[in-house]
Amino acid sequence: MNTIFVQIKCELGRAYEVAAELADEFDNASQIYSTSGHWDLLVQFRLEDGQDPGLFVNERLHAVQGIKDTYTIMVFDAFTPGAV
Known part of the structure; x- marks a missing residue:
C-alpha cells in the first residue's frame, strides 16, 4: 500500500461539497482535512x-x-x- 497526500484548491464556496464527495466516492481517502491558506483541503489517499x-x-x-x-x-x- 502506498500513501499520497493531495492538497486541493476548490472553486469558491465548494470546499465542503468537494470534501463530502471525496468521503462518499473514494474508499481510499483515509483522512480529509480542511485547511487555511492557498489550499482548501488536504487529503491522504492510500x-x-x-x-x-x-x-x-x-x-x-x-x-x-x-x-x-x-x-x-x-x-x-x-x-x-522514539523508534528511530
Whole structure:
C-alpha cells in the first residue's frame, strides 16, 4: 500500500461539497482535512501496490466537480516517534 497526500484548491464556496464527495466516492481517502491558506483541503489517499499515482490523480480525482487545482505529495517512509 502506498500513501499520497493531495492538497486541493476548490472553486469558491465548494470546499465542503468537494470534501463530502471525496468521503462518499473514494474508499481510499483515509483522512480529509480542511485547511487555511492557498489550499482548501488536504487529503491522504492510500493506493494499492502498483497503482499509478499520476493516473489516479489525473483520471479519478480531477474528474470531481469543484476541484480547481491539486498538488500531490509523494511520501516514502513513516517514522514512529522514539523508534528511530
